[in-house]
Amino acid sequence: MKTISQRIAEELSVPEHKVQAAILLLNEGATVPFIARYRKEVTGGLDDIQLRTLEERLHYLRELDERREVILNNIRTQEKLTPELEASINDAETKTRLEDLYLPYKPKRNSKAKLAKEAGLEPLALALLEDHTLVPEEAAASYINADKEIDTSEKALEGARHILIEKFAEQATLLEDLRAYLFANAKLTSKVIEGKEEKGAKFADYFDSQESLKTIPSHRALALFRGRKIKILRLSLVVEEDDYFKQKIAAYFNIENQDWLLETVDLAWRFKIRTHLEAQLLTQIREKSEAEAIKVFGSNLHDLLLTAPAGQRATIGLDPGLRTGVKVAVVDKTGKLVDTATIFPNPPKKQWQQSIDTLVELARKHQVELISIGNGTGSRETDKLVTELLKAHADLGLYKLVISEAGASVYSASKLASNEFPDVDVSLRGAISIARRLQDPLAELVKIEPKSIGVGQYQHDVNKTQLARALEAVVEDCVNAVGVDLNTASASLLGRVSGLNAGLARNI
Structure with missing residues (x-):
């Protein structure tokens, strides 16, 4: 019977000692980007693609071996395990084949x-x-x-x-x-x-x-x-x-x-x-x-995280709403929250001109360059409001962009947001996220659980554990491909950097 490292080595067409070294590092908690960057001499230069495949196969084969052991023990307990059957079970390379071999010995009800x-x-x-x-x-x-x-x-x-x-x-x-x-x-x-x-x-x-x-x-x-x-x-x-x-x-x-x-x-x-x-x-x-x-x-998710950032520019974030108003947050060029407001351009209050005046006042006060509009309910009406503002106040030199607000509400109510903005109302935190994700999508979106970002039509129908594992890997790879600005990076972003854990990230 081949060992897990032998099977993976054959599948990847690499020497077994490289696979064994990578498995040892993964067992110790090292991430794929960390191993690919800083442990090349240990793994003999396995790249990130090979390591991701290795990690996936390692998970599958370990599950397969755990099930194999359970099946062998069950048949052994029944005193029906022959050398031939044991050899067949040990040679089974898929879960389906394993279960087929187990069928005759599987405990049955009173059939x-x-x-x-x-x-x-x-x-x-x-x-x-x-x-x-x-x-x-x-x-x-x-x-x-x-x-x-x-x-x-x-x-x-x-x-x-x-x-x-x-x-x-x-x-x-x-x-x-x-x-x-x-x-x-x-x-x-x-x-x-x-x-x-x-x-x-x-x-x-x-x-x-x-x-x-x-x-x-x-x-x-x-x-x-x-x-x-x-x-x-x-x-x-x-x-x-x-x-x-x-x-x-x-x-x-x-x-x-x-x-x-x-x-x-x-x-x-x-x-x-x-x-x-x-x-x-x-x-x-x-x-x-x-x-x-x-x-x-x-x-x-990869494409979304690596969307070109607008950069360090003061930005107004607008979280659209109808009856409850449009939530407004202003962040400076480093992403620091400097002002908030709520405007009511739509029915029942219909404060259209007053809403424009409020935004103009905030833009002048904080030297804003960009307006980021969430694409949720009321987005069209809010976009129309901002378009009118830009025409009437061209001297401000403002630019607007409608962006995905997926996950903003999840972030707003999260423990992370509460710690980051303890004195800010939960309804305004979404606007902060919308502003920041225009400045630097990657830095802001890493704060949100990947599955909540809304990256596919049927994401709630697929295996939640596998989805979470795959999306976490994408986030990990994106952060380590781009790097971070140490002066402005949040603990959430730093925690994704190869070699840093959550505690060290918070201390930095």
């Missing part, structure tokens, strides 16, 4: 097959499978046992059939072949659940749709799974060559012309194996789509 075995019908089932010359009704006669509620040959055969169906459905190699063929040839279909047409109107494109399982784009797959999750859509796999699977199962057990066994194969496929494989493949597609979506979210 019909389990009850049939307890009634002593397993020898009958195995005999019928091995000797095709047996007449099922005649072979079953000797297994009639009134004490076990097996009072007819038909009941004995029914129990034997349940045992064989379970056996057919627990062959790892067979399942692997059937799964691969089903994945390559099946179509993913969706149907609207009766009576949900009106409630699920936004899923209308998927009320009766069909697409190749193998090639469906991740965004459409995630839309289908969202529809299923909220009970609007029913998903299933459709495959035309249904007989192929039955023939494959029959051939695996050398069944040719024995009608009773062929009927058992048919039932095993339709009611056991197909259901099992369909559930597995749908899970596989969902996980694959989530992984692709997370990559897109990471790319979007």
Whole structure:
């Protein structure tokens, strides 16, 4: 059995000692950017891309090995672990293969097959499978046992059939072949659940749709799974060559012309194996789509964090609102808060001109150069207000920009914001964030949990742990690619620098 470091070394095509050195550093808490920059001599020059891949594979393979150990211990406890089975389990390179091998030994509830075995019908089932010359009704006669509620040959055969169906459905190699063929040839279909047409109107494109399982784009797959999750859509796999699977199962057990066994194969496929494989493949597609979506979210976040900064210019931040007013915050060129206000240009107060006058007064007082407008509710009205201000007061030399305010409200109510602005009302903190993220997007956005920044359409549908881990890695890479200004950087930003921890960042 190969070690984790051997497997990763083969996948990355690098010497194993480099992988071992990198794993040791990761175990000690070192970040990928830190290792890539400051420990090149230890890892033999592994770059950040190789290290990110190594980190991801290390996490997966450790989970795989933990599950492998649990499975081996469970089978060992049952006293059914043979050298051959142990070797197969140790050689399993995916979680799917591991679970396939474990199926026959997985503790089961009181299934019909389990009850049939307890009634002593397993020898009958195995005999019928091995000797095709047996007449099922005649072979079953000797297994009639009134004490076990097996009072007819038909009941004995029914129990034997349940045992064989379970056996057919627990062959790892067979399942692997059937799964691969089903994945390559099946179509993913969706149907609207009766009576949900009106409630699920936004899923209308998927009320009766069909697409190749193998090639469906991740965004459409995630839309289908969202529809299923909220009970609007029913998903299933459709495959035309249904007989192929039955023939494959029959051939695996050398069944040719024995009608009773062929009927058992048919039932095993339709009611056991197909259901099992369909559930597995749908899970596989969902996980694959989530992984692709997370990559897109990471790319979007990367672009957002590395948006060109406006630089050190005094800025007014406007957090738009209608009834509750537009929150105003003025920060100087270093990002320090110097003034706040609330204006009410919209109904019900309609203080349009008074709002413009307030902004002009703040701009003159603090020598403001930029106006940053959040793109939330009331953004158009606020943009119109500022446009009118710029025309009427061209002498101020102001420039405006509408920016994403995603995550500003999350930051406003955070402990970090409370510590940074203890005496500022929570409703005004969002305007401060909006002003600062125009000056330096990276420095401000690192204060917000990455998943709250709004970097993808289905980010709330994907695995939260994997998303958080991926987005944190993007933030880490961006900060260390750009660097920070030590004179103005917050503790949040400094804490992302390679080699600095949160405590040291706060002290600086």
